[in-house]
Amino acid sequence: MIAKDATLTRFEVEIRHLVTVFCVLAASVLPLSLAAQDDNASDPVMTEADALEWQTQPIDFLVNPIYPPEQAEQVYQPLVEYLRTETGLDLQLITARNFHRYWVDARRNEAAPFILEDAHMASWRMNQHGYQPLAMASTPTSFSLLTMGHMADDQLEDFIGRQVSSLPSPSLGYVVLTNWFTNPLQQPLILSNATSWLDAIEIVFAGEADAAIVPQNLVLRYPNLYPIQQSDEMPGLTLSAASEVPESIRQTVTDALINLADNPDFHSALFELDIEAFVAANPDDFAELDQLLSTIFSL
Numbered sequence: 001m002i003a004k005d006a007t008l009t010r011f012e013v014e015i016r017h018l019v020t021v022f023c024v025l026a027a028s029v030l031p032l033s034l035a036a037q038d039d040n041a042s043d044p045v046m047t048e049a050d051a052l053e054w055q056t057q058p059i060d061f062l063v064n065p066i067y068p069p070e071q072a073e074q075v076y077q078p079l080v081e082y083l084r085t086e087t088g089l090d091l092q093l094i095t096a097r098n099f100h101r102y103w104v105d106a107r108r109n110e111a112a113p114f115i116l117e118d119a120h121m122a123s124w125r126m127n128q129h130g131y132q133p134l135a136m137a138s139t140p141t142s143f144s145l146l147t148m149g150h151m152a153d154d155q156l157e158d159f160i161g162r163q164v165s166s167l168p169s170p171s172l173g174y175v176v177l178t179n180w181f182t183n184p185l186q187q188p189l190i191l192s193n194a195t196s197w198l199d200a201i202e203i204v205f206a207g208e209a210d211a212a213i214v215p216q217n218l219v220l221r222y223p224n225l226y227p228i229q230q231s232d233e234m235p236g237l238t239l240s241a242a243s244e245v246p247e248s249i250r251q252t253v254t255d256a257l258i259n260l261a262d263n264p265d266f267h268s269a270l271f272e273l274d275i276e277a278f279v280a281a282n283p284d285d286f287a288e289l290d291q292l293l294s295t296i297f298s299l
Contacts (some may be wrong), residue, residue, distance in 0.1 A: 001006065054245070063236070075273065076116070082263070086256040098168065113245050118171070120290060121290075123288070139275065140234060144216065146212050146214055162188050165213070197218055
């Protein structure tokens with residue numbers, strides 16, 4: 001009994017020692033935890049300081065390369081001028097010379113703080129690089145395969161092996177087309193040499209392609225062309241902001257875009273974009289749109 005009691009006593013001593021060590025460790029960790037909370041509490045102050053810095057420096061504003069650079073400046077500059085006037089931010093229009101350079105820069109995350117582009121790319125940047133969709137065109141968009149009258153009664157599968165005009169990959173029309181023809185052995189011959197969606201239609205009229213993939217706003221302008229297939233509707237042209245853009249700056253730009261339709265002095269900004277208005281974007285609407293890119297790229 002004496003030996004048993006001695007062993008028990010030593011066990012109790014060890015337990016007490018472990019409790020003491022635990023208390024010492026807890027005491028050392030607690031100040032670090034409190035310091036972290038203090039750092040978090042100071043974030044709003046840092047954000048305000050960042051916002052002031054953003055208000056005094058040039059800010060790149062990249063746009064969708066669905067036009068040649070010279071034409072893109074004419075189309076998008078009125079919007080940039082409006083945002084500069086309304087927000088006081090020194091926004092600088094940036095145009096990509098083609099979709100190849102646009103995609104290379106996107107993969108490297110060498111992109112602007114603000115980007116105005118189609119929804120599938122806004123989705124990809126949101127999921128890959130933490131961009132946040134801020135505002136989008138009020139009217140959804142879709143794409144249609146248009147052809148001439150003598151092929152108006154053909155089905156989608158009849159265009160396997162035929163020439164279809166499109167903007168280059170990863171334009172939204174191109175990825176819609178590749179999602180319709182997922183079998184690599186049964187696809188149309190995609191002519192990705194168009195410089196704009198309007199140019200894609202002109203290539204059909206010139207007899208250089210059997211059909212063109214184009215957005216819905218152009219479909220309505222050409223009653224002499226016939227839709228073979230139409231995609232599901234998606235969010236329209238979307239403005240996103242990089243994660244490093246302060247929340248106050250994001251909100252200022254978002255509010256300015258939403259109010260644009262009520263400003264008659266800058267009606268040309270919407271007219272050039274061929275949209276009626278901007279509305280607030282819901283990130284949930286963009287959650288899976290990047291999967292459209294999976295038919296041509298490994299995400």
